[in-house]
Amino acid sequence: MTEIHSFGNLPVIAHSWNKDRTQIALSLGKSDLRIYQKVAGKWKLIHTLCEHLSRVLAIDWAPKTNQIVSASADYNAYVWTLENDVWKPQMVELQRTNRAVCCAKWSPEENKFVIGASDKNVAVCYYEKEQRFWAAEMIKKRPKSTVTTVAWHPNNQLIAVGSCDYRCRLYSAFVRVVDGQPQTSNWGTIKNTGDLLYEFQSESGWLHDVAFSPLGDNLAWVSHNSIIFAVSAADPSQITMEVTNYLPFRCILFMNESTLIVGGHEFSPLLYNYNQKQGKIEFIEKLDRQETATGRQSVGIMTTKEIVIEAGQELRGDVDETLTLELRSGKAEIFGTELAIGHKYQFTSGMKFSIFTYWGCTIISSHDDYYVARDENPMHIYLNVHGMLEQLRQKADAEKTRGPRIMVAGLPDVGKSTLCRMLVNWAARLGRTPILVDLDVGQNQISIPGTIAAMVVRRPASVDEGFRIDMPLVFHYGYKTPGENIGLYNEIVSSMAMYVNIRSENVEKSLISGVVVNTCGYIRQEGYESFKHVAKAFDVDIIIVLDSEWLATKLISDLPSVKVITLPKSGGVVPKDAAKDKFRENKIREYFYGPRNNICPHVFTIDFSDVKLYKIGAPQIPDSCLPAGMILKNPYNKIMPIAPSPTLVHHVLAVSSSNDPEQLLAKNLLGFVVVQHVDPDKRSLTLLSPQPNVKNRLLIMSDVQFVDLK
Numbered sequence: 264m265t266e267i268h269s270f271g272n273l274p275v276i277a278h279s280w281n282k283d284r285t286q287i288a289l290s291l292g293k294s295d296l297r298i299y300q301k302v303a304g305k306w307k308l309i310h311t312l313c314e315h316l317s318r319v320l321a322i323d324w325a326p327k328t329n330q331i332v333s334a335s336a337d338y339n340a341y342v343w344t345l346e347n348d349v350w351k352p353q354m355v356e357l358q359r360t361n362r363a364v365c366c367a368k369w370s371p372e373e374n375k376f377v378i379g380a381s382d383k384n385v386a387v388c389y390y391e392k393e394q395r396f397w398a399a400e401m402i403k404k405r406p407k408s409t410v411t412t413v414a415w416h417p418n419n420q421l422i423a424v425g426s427c428d429y430r431c432r433l434y435s436a437f438v439r440v441v442d443g444q445p446q447t448s449n450w451g452t453i454k455n456t457g458d459l460l461y462e463f464q465s466e467s468g469w470l471h472d473v474a475f476s477p478l479g480d481n482l483a484w485v486s487h488n489s490i491i492f493a494v495s496a497a498d499p500s501q502i503t504m505e506v507t508n509y510l511p512f513r514c515i516l517f518m519n520e521s522t523l524i525v526g527g528h529e530f531s532p533l534l535y536n537y538n539q540k541q542g543k544i545e546f547i548e549k550l551d552r553q554e555t556a557t558g559r560q561s562v563g564i565m566t567t568k569e570i571v572i573e574a575g576q577e578l579r580g581d582v583d584e585t586l587t588l589e590l591r592s593g594k595a596e597i598f599g600t601e602l603a604i605g606h607k608y609q610f611t612s613g614m615k616f617s618i619f620t621y622w623g624c625t626i627i628s629s630h631d632d633y634y635v636a637r638d639e640n641p642m643h644i645y646l647n648v649h650g651m652l653e654q655l656r657q658k659a660d661a662e663k664t665r666g667p668r669i670m671v672a673g674l675p676d677v678g679k680s681t682l683c684r685m686l687v688n689w690a691a692r693l694g695r696t697p698i699l700v701d702l703d704v705g706q707n708q709i710s711i712p713g714t715i716a717a718m719v720v721r722r723p724a725s726v727d728e729g730f731r732i733d734m735p736l737v738f739h740y741g742y743k744t745p746g747e748n749i750g751l752y753n754e755i756v757s758s759m760a761m762y763v764n765i766r767s768e769n770v771e772k773s774l775i776s777g778v779v780v781n782t783c784g785y786i787r788q789e790g791y792e793s794f795k796h797v798a799k800a801f802d803v804d805i806i807i808v809l810d811s812e813w814l815a816t817k818l819i820s821d822l823p824s825v826k827v828i829t830l831p832k833s834g835g836v837v838p839k840d841a842a843k844d845k846f847r848e849n850k851i852r853e854y855f856y857g858p859r860n861n862i863c864p865h866v867f868t869i870d871f872s873d874v875k876l877y878k879i880g881a882p883q884i885p886d887s888c889l890p891a892g893m894i895l896k897n898p899y900n901k902i903m904p905i906a907p908s909p910t911l912v913h914h915v916l917a918v919s920s921s922n923d924p925e926q927l928l929a930k931n932l933l934g935f936v937v938v939q940h941v942d943p944d945k946r947s948l949t950l951l952s953p954q955p956n957v958k959n960r961l962l963i964m965s966d967v968q969f970v971d972l973k
């Protein structure tokens with residue numbers, strides 16, 4: 264019998280029941296764990312466990328020992344124990360994990376647990392009794408991508424690990440101080456922690472869940488492309504798979520040695536039988552007979568929902584399917600751009616949005632891929648900063664001086680780009696024309712990855728298409744992080760600052776409106792130095808540091824003449840780890856095909872003799888390889904001609920506005936092309952380009968690549 268439980272309108276990211284299922288621990292996409300208890304038929308919040316700094320991604324409640332392990336996007340895991348009705352956290356010593364911890368599972372005997380992270384690490388964790396801390400044994404032969412799921416073999420010494428590299432791996436999780444002696448297993452000899460026993464290749468598709476059968480002789484997993492896989496210890500070379508037409512599966516469970524239940528976006532559990540001898544996985548039945556409740560049908564029906572957002576609140580969402588939102592009444596904005604009443608705004612899969620209302624509003628939504636954030640959001644604080652900047656502009660206007668120059672800084676994924684976007688949007692709505700400078704070479708808002716850019720913002724960005732890119736100034740850098748060639752990065756930053764200074768001084772409106780500089784989240788070591796360089800080059804008056812006391816304190820002492828303000832980050836900001844490559848790809852695709860995918864770029868072939876190709880920055884030669892006493896000039900900004908070759912395929916080439924190779928370094932770019940094919944026999948290149956020809960133009964090779972899979 265199905266029982267429906269309701270815990271408000273936040274998405275349930277992870278959950279785990281206590282032993283007798285009278286309590287449930289939930290992550291509702293926040294940094295806390297909430298424990299609910301059923302009292303008189305209603306769920307009552309009895310504990311809120313706060314220690315994590317970011318979204319809790321996994322929870323596992325050990326039934327016998329009554330301990331909870333939680334894992335979070337803050338790179339940490341905690342073990343919680345109940346003492347005198349208080350849940351006490353103890354941090355797990357995951358020294359080498361530097362990305363979100365995505366999954367955590369107690370072993371059957373509950374004396375160990377395993378965690379998997381998006382930096383590919385898998386750790387077997389146990390309690391170090393003498394030193395009284397949770398220790399972690401890291402697995403050496405790690406998966407090649409984010410670890411999404413883990414499962415324990417009933418013998419307490421083997422684990423199955425599923426990841427985004429489409430593989431399921433079997434490791435030994437034997438820990439001598441906990442287990443004493445290794446057990447015998449049908450899957451091979453167990454010796455040391457982390458020994459890789461098997462690596463099973465799936466078809467393409469991220470693995471979402473993996474499970475052992477009750478006796479541990481069979482193993483099965485499901486992937487995002489709706490395939491079920493199973494393998495038996497009797498013959499691990501024989502992987503059986505069942506390709507289905509259902510929506511992606513998220514979980515799998517063995518009921519006995521051969522019966523499997525899978526579930527996911529189809530909204531109905533499905534029963535299958537794994538016949539190992541015949542190498543078959545056979546469908547038995549769909550368990551939920553209410554046909555109308557399936558995910559597929561609900562996609563088709565598109566029920567609309569009316570959402571009332573109170574003044575000062577945010578409606579946030581992570582779009583799974585295409586979502587349409589319409590402002591029915593009131594006033595609301597998305598990252599500083601006002602919404603028009605009655606206009607249907609479309610958000611495609613993978614997009615994140617936040618609708619903020621200062622006055623209260625009603626929104627009509629096509630799906631329920633959203634939640635109304637009831638937490639404290641920092642929008643009022645951001646708006647106050649905008650108010651302060653506007654006062655400075657008014658003062659500059661009255662006194663005919665320079666308007667405010669602001670730089671936004673912080674660690675990666677704290678909302679720097681979003682805050683810059685809001686600040687220039689709000690300014691543009693008041694008729695100001697600030698200069699937006701984006702120095703983020705990984706995810707530039709103005710140009711494609713691998714460049715830095717600046718432009719005058721005359722109107723707020725469009726919700727659907729972003730900023731209207733009008734005569735931008737774009738410089739080639741060629742890499743996705745400043746650390747790849749920090750010398751070159753600093754040099755082009757100086758040139759950009761010079762141009763921006765000239766521009767703002769020559770146009771009165773721009774001078775008064777000021778400059779907003781977005782930076783990369785690369786702030787350690789030489790990154791921090793480069794960051795000070797940015798502040799000096801643009802002669803900024805104010806640095807806004809998002810969510811980092813450490814950085815703010817350092818800057819206050821290093822740049823005493825600059826006003827440093829620390830602001831909190833929004834709870835809606837989500838780490839883009841997995842989505843960064845997609846974002847970059849989309850940005851390049853948008854460049855060639857337009858934001859609405861309705862532009863048709865040119866594809867043409869050009870002779871080797873008609874292109875002039877260059878690369879900026881020669882590899883560094885260590886001093887030890889040079890003759891004694893010889894000093895080589897730093898080659899970071901060396902301009903080198905290169906010959907076309909097949910290694911160029913998929914590389915982005917920047918089209919320079921300069922005709923003189925010596926001037927390539929900090930000259931505005933006219934555009935970009937992508938090498939699609941190189942034919943050494945015919946001595947020709949095939950290029951994807953918005954223009955029909957690039958003959959006689961100087962092209963600069965970028966490390967950034969784009970594979971045009973339409």
Ligand SMILES: Nc1ncnc2c1ncn2[C@@H]1O[C@H](COP(=O)(O)OP(=O)(O)OP(=O)(O)O)[C@@H](O)[C@H]1O
Pocket residue numbers: 577579580615616617674675676677678679680681682703706783784833834835836837838839
């Ligand atoms: N209030 C919010 N609600 C929902 N999503 C948000 C909110 N603010 C920011 N985001 C989303 O969070 C993600 C990260 O934000 P953003 O790109 O501004 O961070 P960043 O610090 O500039 O990142 P990076 O260091 O990678 O440049 C983006 O996808 C953005 O759209």
